[in-house]
């Protein structure tokens with residue numbers, strides 16, 4: 103056993119127990135687990151107060167995922183899921199980290215704790231400062247904290263030596279102010295979690311359809327005839343999507359799930375909010391489950407398209423939408439020519455799905471016209487992610503399944519406001535339009551050169567090009583790839599600053615000096631001059647809604663994110679600034695008034711967002727218009743398949759979320775649906791692979807990745823036999839981020855390839 107756990111990735115077992123994987127999601131256990139979390143953290147009164155306002159039209163937006171609320175009826179008492187309840191419990195906790203806590207616990211001793219233990223400690227209650235060389239964080243006043251940041255920022259040789267990261271929980275108002283401050287300060291170094299998440303979707307959809315967002319509304323899902331769900335685990339990560347799928351099924355939809363794992367939430371649903379659910383009458387979800395090999399999606403999609411073309415040849419006019427293809431798309435002929443080089447048999451072999459199952463799926467698609475394709479990280483975090491997503495679009499284009507009711511694209515977003523942050527200008531590659539409007543509205547010339555995205559930021563810190571790192575939320579160290587390298591990058595900074603609600607590992611692996619600035623969360627009441635303020639968020643389907651926190655903050659020293667940015671901007675920019683920061687800090691209506699002037703689609707923002715349910719942003723693809731650069735038409739894309747080549751001792755590893763975490767926040771140690779309890783250091787393997795490698799279920803192994811000549815090791819994982827395609831394995835993120843090479847990124851989107859890490863599995867001789 104190692105004696106000293108590494109600060110960036112402690113390695114300890116917690117006592118694995120296994121049960122049979124579930125084939126049905128939610129039901130009563132989901133309700134009970136929600137109640138347990140909320141009671142343990144927030145107590146009954148505070149907990150109920152929060153839950154009653156969660157996702158209500160006058161309450162606060164769920165801080166967890168970006169799945170939309172129903173446009174029509176909302177349940178008045180429980181418009182949320184287990185995942186939302188856990189997120190609220192995590193934030194609404196009454197535990198707090200006082201100055202005494204930080205003087206009793208050194209940074210080094212805190213770093214020995216697991217992420218689960220760190221999260222349990224409570225809310226950060228006052229600004230904390232770690233001087234150079236110090237071993238403990240100490241309290242600091244807000245003024246002194248802003249002075250320190252301003253001093254560091256103003257002493258850099260160039261504004262481009264600072265990096266300003268954003269995580270997707272940040273509200274529209276805070277995001278807008280943050281990018282405004284950063285651009286007026288003088289850089290476009292605005293990486294965000296989107297760089298690691300749906301960036302590939304944005305690039306792919308922009309190229310194919312002329313808009314980087316999905317096209318469907320919730321109602322389109324309800325009305326769809328076929329729903330494809332690729333590389334997504336909705337039962338865990340977007341649980342209320344199951345209610346929408348249930349409604350679609352009731353209306354006759356056929357669901358085709360494409361995933362290496364038979365996730366419970368793709369198979370059946372027990373809706374705890376309906377009588378049937380309580381009576382244990384489950385809804386079957388996937389009619390067809392295609393157990394694709396990791397990254398076999400491109401081959402599978404091509405195989406489906408090939409079968410559609412064959413069927414169209416047999417019955418001209420009956421399968422494809424020739425009219426749509428002729429009038430709305432470009433590149434069809436070359437796409438067909440390209441496709442015809444492939445053999446169905448080879449494609450089927452490459453994706454690992456039995457040919458008869460692919461034929462069954464193609465038969466469904468042949469007959470139907472209204473198809474919605476949903477996807478998430480199983481598609482976006484691959485080297486060829488952009489091409490795979492464009493292949494999904496190719497399929498929709500063949501069927502004319504876009505820009506009409508019941509049909510279209512549905513990249514299911516992660517963080518609750520990740521889409522809104524982009525809309526507000528959090529992007530290292532701002533559009534010329536945005537920069538022009540900033541100049542017009544504020545009168546300063548924003549920087550024109552593109553900034554660093556997440557991966558480029560890590561490189562810049564490593565190379566000494568960037569010296570100050572600031573994060574508006576998130577957990578940069580643990581969420582990014584190549585943890586050991588990222589740790590070195592952060593440690594080389596002169597100053598790291600985190601605006602956070604809870605303690606996390608990025609506070610413990612820090613720059614020479616470090617600041618942790620505590621902010622209000624979504625559920626916290628934000629009072630300004632006695633008046634409660636609200637913020638706004640955009641969900642996965644482009645609806646902008648208000649969110650008003652209700653809980654008394656755990657400490658009077660917490661500031662809202664907008665207030666933190668305004669005060670930092672005033673301290674840093676002083677008389678140089680053209681922006682009236684003081685006014686923004688007085689009432690958030692002022693911020694929205696100016697967002698309206700800068701960002702298209704927000705006309706009468708203050709008025710429309712106060713209407714129940716908010717408003718939809720314009721969406722060209724939804725309206726059947728394709729603003730693509732080249733032609734104003736939707737584009738077929740041509741890309742080759744990239745079959746997985748592995749040496750005898752190599753495996754493909756995907757890093758996935760358990761049922762008990764929100765990204766790097768670990769709520770608990772159970773992955774209930776997959777039957778893994780009380781342990782996260784596991785590797786899922788096919789039983790034949792286990793035998794072939796001379797291992798047994800329960801063996802303890804080290805995982806080694808040597809993709810680019812650098813050896814990276816994640817120590818001590820327990821082998822779990824699982825129904826997963828051969829040569830494919832799965833582990834939990836963030837424990838195995840140490841293995842994801844910084845240089846392994848998606849073409850065009852630069853997203854870390856977290857779903858296909860090539861590893862070797864080495865028997866750990868130390869045992870456990």
Ligand SMILES: Nc1nc2c(c(=O)[nH]1)N[C@H]1C(S)=C(S)[C@@H](COP(=O)(O)OP(=O)(O)OC[C@H]3O[C@@H](n4cnc5c(=O)[nH]c(N)nc54)[C@H](O)[C@@H]3O)O[C@H]1N2
Nearest residue numbers: 167333334335339396397478479480516517759763764765
């Ligand atoms: N409870 C909870 N909710 C969350 C989050 C959370 O951590 N916890 N995170 C939020 C965020 S930021 C995001 S981005 C989303 C993430 O939501 P998901 O994308 O659902 O999350 P992952 O666990 O990364 O799971 C990806 C799924 O893709 C499958 N997969 C992996 N590789 C492949 C592949 O090559 N092909 C196919 N077809 N499938 C593949 C995996 O088996 C898994 O089912 O969830 C959001 N909601």
Ligand SMILES: Nc1nc2c(c(=O)[nH]1)N[C@H]1C(S)=C(S)[C@@H](COP(=O)(O)OP(=O)(O)OC[C@H]3O[C@@H](n4cnc5c(=O)[nH]c(N)nc54)[C@H](O)[C@@H]3O)O[C@H]1N2
Nearest residue numbers: 269295299575576577581601602604606757765766835856
């Ligand atoms: N290997 C691997 N790596 C991945 C992924 C993967 O699938 N595999 N997924 C990637 C994806 S999809 C994403 S989105 C990223 C996530 O990357 P991040 O967004 O950086 O990480 P989170 O874990 O969501 O951030 C959690 C922290 O946010 C802070 N926080 C919570 N609420 C608030 C708030 O209201 N305000 C502020 N200021 N702070 C708050 C808390 O301190 C908490 O510790 O990780 C990526 N990394």
Ligand code: SF4
Nearest residue numbers: 164167182183186342
């Ligand atoms: S589906 Fe997502 S947004 Fe909705 S309640 Fe659950 S976690 Fe929150």
Ligand SMILES: [Mo]
Nearest residue numbers: 299300516517
């Ligand atoms: Mo994400």
